[in-house]
Amino acid sequence: MSVDEITTRLRQLIPRKRILTDEDECRLYDCDGLTLHRGVTPGVLLLENENEVVEVVKVFSASGVPFVARGAGTGLSGGAVPLEGAWVLDVHRMRRIIEMNPLARTAVIEPGVINLDLDKAASVHGLRFAPDPSSQRACTVGGNIAENSGGPHCFLHGMTTRHILSVRTVLSDGTVLDLDRDDGGIDWRGAFIGSEGTFGITVRATVRLIPRPQCVRTFLISYRSLEASCEAVASIIARGLRPAALEILDRATIQAVEAS
Numbered sequence: 001m002s003v004d005e006i007t008t009r010l011r012q013l014i015p016r017k018r019i020l021t022d023e024d025e026c027r028l029y030d031c032d033g034l035t036l037h038r039g040v041t042p043g044v045l046l047l048e049n050e051n052e053v054v055e056v057v058k059v060f061s062a063s064g065v066p067f068v069a070r071g072a073g074t075g076l077s078g079g080a081v082p083l084e085g086a087w088v089l090d091v092h093r094m095r096r097i098i099e100m101n102p103l104a105r106t107a108v109i110e111p112g113v114i115n116l117d118l119d120k121a122a123s124v125h126g127l128r129f130a131p132d133p134s135s136q137r138a139c140t141v142g143g144n145i146a147e148n149s150g151g152p153h154c155f156l157h158g159m160t161t162r163h164i165l166s167v168r169t170v171l172s173d174g175t176v177l178d179l180d181r182d183d184g185g186i187d188w189r190g191a192f193i194g195s196e197g198t199f200g201i202t203v204r205a206t207v208r209l210i211p212r213p214q215c216v217r218t219f220l221i222s223y224r225s226l227e228a229s230c231e232a233v234a235s236i237i238a239r240g241l242r243p244a245a246l247e248i249l250d251r252a253t254i255q256a257v258e259a260s
């Protein structure tokens with residue numbers, strides 16, 4: 001099916017202004033944070049709700065045209081790169097926090113919610129969303145789920161998969177599936193998280209929130225060598241101490257930061 005034919009069908013489903021086929025506009029979507037790998041997409045769809053995702057996926061499925069999901073495009077694995085003429089299904093506009101339940105310490109969110117926005121919303125209730133990739137100001141929770149992202153605090157609290165209770169996903173034929181943590185049997189939720197969008201598109205998720213720490217102590221320690229600092233990390237862990245985060249900066253990095 002030609003790009004024009006696909007575009008005509010898509011226009012029956014979503015407004016024209018959210019279907020980008022201009023070459024220059026599409027070029028913005030040719031890579032993710034890893035700019036070494038690029039693809040060319042014939043079109044980008046800016047999707048705003050679950051129903052739109054389902055309906056456009058059905059169009060692509062029926063016509064055999066490839067597509068790829070995209071959140072904020074900060075990924076470093078090339079997962080959102082459009083290969084073999086794939087259309088880009090951009091879900092970053094689906095950014096509603098649908099429900100916040102401080103008592104149950106859960107939130108129900110759309111996939112385009114920015115990681116830091118979720119954490120800020122939770123902080124009002126003394127809670128936090130633990131996965132904190134360094135890109136958290138920009139990356140989406142849908143992207144975190146697809147990449148099973150980590151961050152400095154995942155040392156103590158675990159990767160994204162530990163903080164996702166359920167995922168609603170749209171499969172490649174448009175079927176909507178709810179994957180729950182407590183289903184029993186095969187942990188499809190666990191298999192889905194980290195699959196880089198290859199199993200389906202997340203359209204909703206229930207996330208686990210944890211209490212914010214009552215106080216935070218930060219220590220800065222300098223060592224004579226990188227080896228000595230690594231040994232310190234090993235002995236901290238060996239003694240069963242569980243710091244919230246540990247970060248090592250080598251001399252070259254410190255100098256680069258100070259010079260910047």
Ligand SMILES: Cc1cc2nc3c(=O)[nH]c(=O)nc-3n(C[C@H](O)[C@H](O)[C@H](O)COP(=O)(O)OP(=O)(O)OC[C@H]3O[C@@H](n4cnc5c(N)ncnc54)[C@H](O)[C@@H]3O)c2cc1C
Pocket residue numbers: 032033068069070071072073074075076078079080091111132133134135138139140141142143144145146147148149150151152196197198200201202203
């Ligand atoms: C400066 C910087 C720092 C970073 N620091 C970290 C870090 O500390 N830890 C870490 O783990 N990563 C880090 N990353 C990588 C990246 O930010 C994470 O992988 C992040 O989770 C990607 O989110 P995104 O919304 O940008 O996803 P995108 O880049 O848009 O997509 C990433 C993958 O997820 C898929 N995807 C996106 N949304 C959906 C959806 N709704 N349904 C299904 N699949 C979807 C895409 O197809 C693609 O395969 C960093 C990146 C940068 C640029």
